[in-house]
Amino acid sequence: MSAHLQACAALLRRDLRGAARRPGDVATPLFFFVVVSALFPLAIGPELGTLRLIGPGIVWVGALLSSILAMHRLFAADLADGSLEQLALSPTPLGLLVAAKVLAHWLLSGAPLVLVAPLIAVQFDLGFDSTLVLMLVLLLGTPVLSLIGAVGAALTLGLRGAELLLCLLVLPLYIPVLVFGAGAVQAQLGGLGAHAHVSVLLALLSAAAFLCPWAGSAALRIALE
Amino acid sequence: MFWLQYAAPHRLYALAGRIYPLAFVLAIVLTLVGLYLGFWVAPADFQQGQAYRIIFIHVPASWMSMVIYVAMAFWAWLGLAFKTRVSGMMTQALAPTGALFCFLSLWTGALWGKPMWGAWWVWDARLTSELILLFLYLGYIALTRAIDDPRRADRAGAVVALVGVVNVPIIYFSVKWWNTLHQGASVSLTKSPSMAAVMLWAMLVMTLAFWAYALGMAFYRVRQTILEREHDAVWVGELKEIAP
Amino acid sequence: MNWNSWDEFWDMGGYAFFVWGSYGAVAVGMALELWLARHQRKAVLSALRLGREEAALAGELP
Numbered sequence: 001m002s003a004h005l006q007a008c009a010a011l012l013r014r015d016l017r018g019a020a021r022r023p024g025d026v027a028t029p030l031f032f033f034v035v036v037s038a039l040f041p042l043a044i045g046p047e048l049g050t051l052r053l054i055g056p057g058i059v060w061v062g063a064l065l066s067s068i069l070a071m072h073r074l075f076a077a078d079l080a081d082g083s084l085e086q087l088a089l090s091p092t093p094l095g096l097l098v099a100a101k102v103l104a105h106w107l108l109s110g111a112p113l114v115l116v117a118p119l120i121a122v123q124f125d126l127g128f129d130s131t132l133v134l135m136l137v138l139l140l141g142t143p144v145l146s147l148i149g150a151v152g153a154a155l156t157l158g159l160r161g162a163e164l165l166l167c168l169l170v171l172p173l174y175i176p177v178l179v180f181g182a183g184a185v186q187a188q189l190g191g192l193g194a195h196a197h198v199s200v201l202l203a204l205l206s207a208a209a210f211l212c213p214w215a216g217s218a219a220l221r222i223a224l225e
Numbered sequence: 226m227f228w229l230q231y232a233a234p235h236r237l238y239a240l241a242g243r244i245y246p247l248a249f250v251l252a253i254v255l256t257l258v259g260l261y262l263g264f265w266v267a268p269a270d271f272q273q274g275q276a277y278r279i280i281f282i283h284v285p286a287s288w289m290s291m292v293i294y295v296a297m298a299f300w301a302w303l304g305l306a307f308k309t310r311v312s313g314m315m316t317q318a319l320a321p322t323g324a325l326f327c328f329l330s331l332w333t334g335a336l337w338g339k340p341m342w343g344a345w346w347v348w349d350a351r352l353t354s355e356l357i358l359l360f361l362y363l364g365y366i367a368l369t370r371a372i373d374d375p376r377r378a379d380r381a382g383a384v385v386a387l388v389g390v391v392n393v394p395i396i397y398f399s400v401k402w403w404n405t406l407h408q409g410a411s412v413s414l415t416k417s418p419s420m421a422a423v424m425l426w427a428m429l430v431m432t433l434a435f436w437a438y439a440l441g442m443a444f445y446r447v448r449q450t451i452l453e454r455e456h457d458a459v460w461v462g463e464l465k466e467i468a469p
Numbered sequence: 470m471n472w473n474s475w476d477e478f479w480d481m482g483g484y485a486f487f488v489w490g491s492y493g494a495v496a497v498g499m500a501l502e503l504w505l506a507r508h509q510r511k512a513v514l515s516a517l518r519l520g521r522e523e524a525a526l527a528g529e530l531p
Contacts (some may be wrong), residue, residue, distance in 0.1 A: 149387065155381045160429060169364040169385060172357050173392050176399040204246045204395075215388060222380040265471055266480075276480035279491045286495070325498050333491040340487050438499065446506055451512045456517055467517050 007092040008100035015104035018077070025073075026108045029066040033113055036062045037120045048125045055124025056185035059134065062120075063113050063142060063181075064174050069168070071149040072156065072163045075220065079157060088224055094217035102143075102150045102213065110142025126189065133188040133198075140201040141181040147212035148173050154219035172215055176204060232309045234451045235460045241444035241451075248441030254432035263427035276340045280424075283333040285432040286326045288357060291393075293323035294358065297365075298390035300382035309383045311447075314454070315381025316386060317369055320448035324362035332353050345390055350401040357396050375454055411442040 017025055040058045041051055078084040087097050114135050121131035152170035158164040184197035231237045263281040270277040297316045306313030335345045336354050346352070365385050372378035455461050462468055472478040482489040 151384075155368065155384060156371075159368075161371060163363065165364075165367055165371055168360065168367055172360040172396070173388070175357060176392075176395050178401045179399040211391075215384060219381065219384050222377055222384065225377065268471065269482065274484060276484035276487055278481070278488055282491060282495050321502065325502055329495055329498055332494050336487040336491045336494075339483055396518065442502060442506065445507075449506075449510050452513050452517060456520065462521055466514050467521055 004092045004096055007090065009098050011087070011097055011100040012104050012204050014071065015101060016107065019104070019108050025070060027113070028040050029069045029109050030112050030116060032069060033062045033066040034116060036065070036122070037067060038174040041123060051124045052189060053128060053186075055121070055126055056130075056182040056189070056222060058124070059117065059120050059138075059185075060141075060178050060182045063110075064145065064171065064178060066113065067109055067142060067145040068149060068167055068170060070109065070175075071105075071146075071153050074101060074150055075157050078195045084220070085224060087219060094212040094220060098150060098154075098216040098220065099209075099213040102146050102216075105150070106143050106146040110138070110146055113142055114138045125183065130185050133194045134185045134217045136198065137181045137184045137194070137201055140198065140205050141177045144177050144201075144204050144208045145174060147208040147216075151219055154216045154223060157220070157223040177201070180204070232307075232311055234311055234314075235458070237311050237314075238448055238451045241448050245441045245444040245448075246446065248437050252434050252437035252441060255437060259427050259430035259434055262423060262430060267421060267423045267427055273341060275427065279333050279337040281427050281431045283330060283337055284428050285435040286330040286333060287351070288432055289435045289439055290323055290326040290330055290355065290358060290362075292321050292339070292436070294328065294386075294393065295390060297323065297386045299328060301386040304379060305383050305387075308339050310376075310379070310454070311451070313376075314447050314450045315443065316382060317379070318443040318450060319439070320369075320444070322361060322442045324359065324366060326435065326439070327355060327359040327362055331359065340437050346403065350397065352403070352406040353400045354393070354397045357400070358393065360391070361385075365389070438463055 037058060041207065044054065075084060079088065087095055090097070090205060117135050117138055119130055121127075121134055126134065149166070149170050152166045152173075155169065156165045159165060180200045181199045184194035184201070187197055188194045231240055259281060263278055266280075269275050297319045300312045300316040300319070304316065331352065334355070338352075339348055340347050365382055368385055369378045369382040372381055380453060452461060479489075481483060
């Protein structure tokens with residue numbers, strides 16, 4: 001068992017070190033998130049009441065898009081240098097290794113979003129409580145985005161036009177996270193409390209954490225044949 | 226295990242060839258009966274006048290778009306579990322009709338919504354879920370078209386279909402929640418406190434007509450897939466369509 | 470019977486555009502699908518016939 005965990009830890013370390021060598025890969029989606037969030041007030045108008053209404057939705061759509069920006073690259077580098085086949089052949093269950101890669105992806109794309117969220121919340125005048133809720137639901141929801149995206153990345157591995165195909169496949173599946181993530185902040189803003197939304201997000205996270213590594217490994221094996 | 230013999234492509238080719246003409250004839254007969262019931266027997270609606278008659282194609286298109294997706298998921302599961310080649314072919318053969326019905330459901334829904342509720346589109350839970358279902362269909366079709374290797378296309382498509390079928394209830398639930406939170410009283414396109422029995426019958430007959438049409442299209446299309454993939458086989462060369 | 474004349478039928482109580490726009494779309498969609506499927510069948514069959522002729526010319530057929 002510990003051998004498997006060591007393999008996963010090694011994979012995680014490798015991915016994080018690789019990302020450290022290419023900081024642009026991490027910074028670009030983050031800047032995209034910040035810039036897009038700033039564009040909407042410019043397009044819609046400075047009235048804070050309106051911005052508070054649309055803010056949660058915009059933050060979440062930005063999170064979806066920036067999560068999916070680099071998703072197609074999740075397995076591409078490993079495919080190119082042959083290490084993907086090695087991973088598939090290793091005694092460690094492929095699902096565990098996929099989970100390790102998803103964790104790396106989330107640490108590099110989702111976690112920074114959670115940390116930057118207060119900045120965006122200020123732009124939309126969300127208030128302290130709602131900002132906390134926003135950070136919480138981003139913390140719960142962005143891993144789900146990485147998990148679902150990984151299945152899409154495995155299915156479209158090596159295909160022409162994989163980036164767009166990935167978006168088409170995965171964005172509809174993101175919708176429940178979007179609805180409950182944005183809904184949570186809106187509920188908090190409306191004074192209703194976000195408990196129900198957070199519970200649903202927890203359920204989605206549990207389900208995705210259980211099912212997506214397995215589906216992703218099946219999809220990888222299909223792509224590698 | 227009588228059905229197992231049809232896992233062989235050349236047997237399915239022959240069976241499909243016998244089924245699809247019957248399915249199309251059935252579709253035509255059911256359509257004539259359904260439209261007669263819907264236009265000449267069913268009276269005008271008290272509130273909606275004659276415009277409500279759109280339901281005789283809107284509801285069948287919606288229901289069948291969902292049934293076809295479930296059927297695709299069934300064949301997908303069959304193919305992944307038993308590794309039968311024809312299962313993936315059937316999944317692919319069903320997809321275009323399902324996508325068409327999905328689109329028609331949205332189109333007819335818009336044409337019904339405009340005179341009834343004044344808007345071409347309403348974000349009611351069912352229409353929104355139907356829109357997302359269309360995206361799922363298009364994603365499946367795009368992925369299977371993008372993969373050159375037929376076996377990989379079948380199996381990747383199967384994963385997409387299964388992931389989709391699991392997600393459709395989740396998405397529907399999310400959209401319903403989102404809809405009731407934001408809209409208060411939701412407009413329901415099919416909620417009718419008491420629908421005259423003949424209206425229900427007409428709807429049912431038309432649904433069966435759409436089902437028969439989908440069956441015919443799927444069996445017709447799968448024959449071409451079989452021919453393309455089995456083009457080297459001896460039985461293909463001996464078909465009278467090819468070697469007269 | 471619901472309709473006193475054909476004119477009444479086509480008019481659909483003033484909703485002609487919406488009702489016939491719907492039924493028309495269904496008819497067009499299905500016709501298109503059928504035509505595309507037939508077209509695909511013809512293409513596949515002619516490609517296979519061509520393949521067979523070439524194989525016969527190359528002497529591969531028994």
